[in-house]
Amino acid sequence: MNRYLNKLLLVLLTGLCLAQTTSDMLTPAIRGVGDRLACLCGSCKNTVATCQMLGCHYSAPGRERIAKMQSAGSSDDAIVADFVQREGKKALAVPPTEGFPLLSWVMPFAFIGVGLWLIYWFVGRYRRPAGFTPRIDQAALDRYHSQIEKELTRLE
Amino acid sequence: MENLGAIAILLAFCLSIYSVFASITGVRTNRPVLALSGQRAVYSIWFLLTTASALLVYALIAGDFRLAYVAKHSNRAMPTTYKFAAWWGGMEGSLLLWSWILSSYSAVVVFTNRKKLRDMMPYVTGILMTVLCFFLILITFIENPFQVLAVGKGITEVPDGNGLNPLLQYWTMAIHPPTLYMGYVGFVVPFAFAMASLITKQPGDAWIHTTRRWTLITWGFQSSGVLLGAGWAYAVLGWGGYWGWDPVENASLLPWITATAFLHSVMMQEKKGMMKVWNMVLIAATFFLCIFGTFLTRSGIVGSVHAFAQSPIGKYFVVFLAVGIAGTVYLILDRLEYLKSEAQLESVISRESSFLFNNLILLASCFAVLWGTIFPVISEAVTGEKISVDAPFYNRVNVPIGLFLLFLTGVGPLIAWRRSSLESLKRAFFWPSVAGLVVIAALLISGVRHFYASMSLGLCMFVTATVAIEFFKGGRAIAAKSGQNLIAAMLELTHRNTRRYGGYIVHMGIVLLFLGFTGAAFNKDATNDVKTGDAFHIGRYELKIRDLLDGDNENYSWRKAVVDVSVGGSVIGTMEPEQRVYKASRQPTSEVAIRRRLHEDLYLNFAGVTNDGRNMAIIQSYVFPLVTWIWVGFYVLLAGTLICLVPPKVKMQYLRTETVGYVKQNEPVSQ
Structure with missing residues (x-):
């Protein structure tokens, strides 16, 4: 009995869960626009073009919509604007380069700029002054010589 | 059984408070017996948390479905391995694992240093137990793994559990979370020593010498954890992605990056007595990023497929982070006097400078990832509108940074400590540069027009050549003296200075990782x-x-x-x-x-x-x-890390460059 129940479950579940279609069209033209749009399925951080989840509830219809608008003569920018109008700015895969979101692009490079300035400051502060050489202390020099001798002997 | 588990956790919590109090009061009031009892409480805490963990694992394996945790994360049909893995499959169990690992590490630290560092150890114990106490608050009062299913006033049970998430029923998933936790938790130890060093106003580097191996082992665990996770994603998610820039994935990468920067800059402190403040900042940043990562996974602040269910514990983490960061900043600022540099840079073209750039680029990469992870939250708070920061953002920002880092990986070993002349640089750079350029030219001729891929492969060749030359030159010198063949001489070379040559092998692991990443372009x-x-x-x-x-x-x-x-x-x-x-x-x-x-x-x-x-x-x-090279790179990186841990055959004593004063050039030296 258990065997039959399992078989029935198998048929039902595989029917429900595995049945799919390959309607996820992806031409280079669709990829071009899809790469600019975030997949908002909630399970990935990919774009509409790169989301690989078969039958994804966001990227699959998204690709179809892009294809439809392209065949209706819409430009790539118009398609992207249409997605933004529907979903808000979160429809874009990367933050826009204007207004507050511009900060997302600027800050990492500003960080490098500040870091370079800090290195410049550090080098300026801790660099030995030019034209000066360290005074040689004979006792220290002897210590170093004996250390070198010892290590060379060990190496041989 | 559930009562025993809950009491064990409650007792561990009480003992952790006692341990903090006794250790610190003992050393402050000069009562060594009290301080010692605080340290010994650590062993009891470990015993209690081991008992609680064993009881939970037993309940999972035996299928005690009266426990809510067991009913939620296990079922009868699951193989025993995954029943065991359900220990960290849910919020409560994973917090218990965190606490158990920390108590185990603390017990090892207290035991191995029982006759050393007597002035620092009470503070080390106090800090370790403060962190543990925080986690025990969470599992004692908010996310207790021993809660039972109840109907009215009676305990009930379900006939079978929900089972572990099927995506987690994969062999790397059985070892990825504990490996990652061993990394996350392990960074608490060097942090505790660093803070104890500040509290006790230690002028020396005792904390660094004591924790060097510890940091390296922890870094090895963190690297393994991150890459095992990548391996799991590649084999399980069904689309071959090994890294998706998910917030929780990013959270595991952040402390790894700062720890990598620390492992490099710490050499400046050991060899030159420089960058003491910076090393404190780096180890503190690593620790707080570990806590931040744990917070990110459990607070629900950012959406992630890897995150646990939403929980009220987020605000506790915020308070812990705020208090911890404020305390650390205060300590560092208050002790600046004890963190003064002991030497000066002799030249801008030196190994020291290359470490400065290496640290800058590593931290820039860390900041870019952190910024991208939290920017949607910041943006929503400021503008009220949600935005997406997805893989293309991270790739655009991090690929150039990563390539520059790869370049520095090759440059570092070519530049001498203290100063390098332009002539020596020309000699050192010539063949590696030729090798890199030949690869780029060959790719161009064969029709590859992907800029970043060509640059990456060229740089991989460049770094490989620098590492190979280092081994070859050293090996040849030993072979000439000893008459060994070149391979045996290179092994001897590695054994003589395991830290340096193990480090080069780690660099080769990184090169292989980049080789694997680059394949994604095709x-x-x-x-x-x-x-x-x-x-x-x-x-x-x-x-x-x-x-x-x-x-x-x-x-x-x-x-x-x-x-x-x-x-x-x-x-x-x-x-x-x-x-x-x-x-x-x-x-x-x-x-x-x-x-x-x-x-x-x-x-x-x-x-x-x-x-x-x-x-x-x-x-x-x-x-x-080329994707397989990622996994090969992981094994090479791991091998390099293990070699670094092997004691060197020849113990070299490098005396620090001491600045005893200055005289003008051509001025007679007075004794």
Whole structure:
């Protein structure tokens, strides 16, 4: 009995869960626009073009919509604007380069700029002054010589 | 049993408070016996948390479905390995694992230093137990793993549990979380020593010498944890992605980056007595990023497929982070006097400078990832509008930073400590540069026009050449003196200075990782509906569906496609991608088939059958060039880390460059 129940479950579940279609069209033209749009399925951080989840509830219809608008003569920018109008700015895969979101692009490079300035400051502060050489202390020099001798002997 | 577990955790919590109090009061009031009892309380805490963990694991394996945690994360049909893995499959259990690992580490620290560092150890114990106390608050009062299912006033049980998330029922998932936790938690130890060093106003580097091995081991665990997670994603998620820039993935990368910067800059402190403040900042940043990562996974502040269910514990983490960071900043600022640099930079063209740049670029990468992770939250708070920061953002910002870092990986070993002349730089850079340029030229000639991929492969060659030259030069010198062959001489060389040459091997691991990442620029994919007996192509492969099979066992039902793979008309193998539906959770998963080769992987996912009545198999096929080098790179990196841990055959004593004063050039030296 258990065997039959399992078989029935198998048929039902595989029917429900595995049945799919390959309607996820992806031409280079669709990829071009899809790469600019975030997949908002909630399970990935990919774009509409790169989301690989078969039958994804966001990227699959998204690709179809892009294809439809392209065949209706819409430009790539118009398609992207249409997605933004529907979903808000979160429809874009990367933050826009204007207004507050511009900060997302600027800050990492500003960080490098500040870091370079800090290195410049550090080098300026801790660099030995030019034209000066360290005074040689004979006792220290002897210590170093004996250390070198010892290590060379060990190496041989 | 549930009472025993809950009491063990409660007692551990009380003892952790006692340990903090006794250790610190003991040393402050000069009562060594009290301080010692505080340290010994650590062993009791470890015993209590081991008992609690053992009880939870027993409940999971025995199927005690009176416990809410067991009912939620285990079921009868699960293999025992995954029942054990359910210990960290949910919020409460994973917090218990965190605490247990920390108590184990603390016990090891207290035991191994029982006769050393007597002035610092009470503070080290106090800090370790403060962190543990925080986690014990969470599992004692908010996310207790020993809560029972109750109806009214009576305890009840369910006949079977929900089972572990099927995506987690994979062998790397059984070891990835604990490995990552061993990394996360391990960084508490060097942090505790660093803070104890500040509190006790230590002018020296005792904390660094004591924790060097510890940091390296922890870094090895963190690297393994991150890469095991990548391996799991590659083999389980069904589309071959190993890194998706998910917030939780990012959270595991952040402390790894700062720890990597620390492992480099700490050499400046050991050899030159420089960058003491910076090293404090780096180890503190690493620790707080570990806590931040734990917070990110559990607070629900950012959406992630890896995150645990939403929980009220987020605000506790915020308070802990705020207090911890404020305390650390205060301590560092208050003790600046004890962190003064002991030496000066002699030249801008020196190994010291290359470390400064290495640290800058590592931290820039860390900041870019952190910024991208939290920017959607910041943006929503400021503008009220949600924005997406997805993979393209991270790739655009981090790929150039990563390539520059790869370049520095090659440059560092070529520059001498103290100063390098332009002539010596020319000599050192010539052959590695030629090797790198030859690779770029060869790629251009063969039609590769992908800028970043060409640069990456060229730089991989450049770094490989620098590492090879280092081994060759050292090996040849030893071979000339000892008469050994070159390979034996190189082994001898590595054994003489395991830290340096182990480090170079780690660098080679990084090169191989980059080689694997670069292959992604040439990925191919296709999705086909195929009838049994029909064939389709991807790349140079012809794939023919021979059969569709199905079956079931007590845990899941399965259906698989049997696919014959041919190249140029001759069959080279059979692959069997499979779909499973787990009975307890009714969740489908993919068991992809991968034909792994060093030059490329053929990756098949059986995505199901068409629902249009034709009953055709849907096969997603991918060709991933060079991806196997990521896993090879991981093993090389691990081997390098282990070599660094081996005591060197020759103990070199490097005396610090001491600045005893200055005289003008040509001025007679007075004694």
